Amino acid sequence: MCDSCGCNVTAGNRHLIEDNGPLATVDAGTTAVTILQDLLSENNLQARHNRQHFAKHQVLAINLMSSPGAGKTALLEATIDALKDRYAIAVIEGDLETENDARRIRAKGVPAVQITTGSACHLDAHMVHDALHQLDLAALDLLFIENVGNLVCPASFDLGHHRNVVLLSIPEGDDKPAKYPVMFRAADLMVLSKSELLPVMDDFSPTQAEHYLRQLANPAPVISLSAKTGRGMQDWLHWLTQEIEAHRARLHNGDNTRPVIAADGIRFHAAQRPSAVRLGPL
């Protein structure tokens, strides 16, 4: 546990628990247990298990996040059309209600598992695990997890995936990264979607959107595309293909990778935001 190795004691919190820190003493009659333990460790354990499933079958898993209606399903439909002859793809769909998105994906001829979360505003690793066992991972190269449309909560839960893609659609305005920093800080790629609307929505500046992203110290690439007209799709497909190849190379070397998760960065603070992190024996 973390109190024995001290891995959760950081430069930011050490002073609180040392000698005369405010948390160093205990009221009489009680026992204090100092644990500095990751609150979400149960979810993280399940996520790690999910990541083992993916590693075993060489599947790259991508978590797709955005506001409701930013175009996640439309992007997946266009992506499947373009790549399904080359890669075996499946989709896990998270929605509050309805099977609509899963039906749209199945109509493209690839497997889709629907998770209806009811009131939950995000997917967690346990829900994804249930869905995984309804898929034949051995037959897959690429798994998309379309998270619930929500710019706040989905970034806080590790699902066992490898990359976070955040869509920002042109009608939403270019200041979303500044307003929802926790989500955009976690992005490995920012996709500006519905880009054919840029001439109409001319107060949206892609440069400004990228500036807000950089202010979050995030080096992620930015791609503009339109799933409707197909413009910019090549950049996206290129990014995906590269990620699939890079993932295979990592697994070949016994490495794995995980995305930035809000509330989870503490383990990696000193690690200079590595693109590949050795997770230990898988």
Added chain:
Amino acid sequence: MHELSVCQGLLRQVKQIALEHRATAVEKIYLQIGPLAGVEPALLQAAFPIASADSLAAQAQMVIRAMPIRVHCRRCHADTEASLNNLTCADCGDWETELLSGDELLIERIEMQTPQ
């Protein structure tokens, strides 16, 4: 908002630790939460009585310590304060910084009643 599910996860862990120590009641739970954790402290506080009802922690007090956001600059090596949507270096303005603190979501300490 996911604070209720976060709170439930928290209490599962607290319960396990309490059992390990054969505690009869949990009195205080200290948490560290940074602004970049993606959890709203006020909502977590509000969710706590709901999540802890009928448990060893039903009477417990949850104490949340808000952590500051600090970054380390890779260019000029300064450690500076930053804000939620501006994690650039306060000294030189560069954006290639690393987070030193601010995204914590940690159980720091638990105080409980244990048999003599």
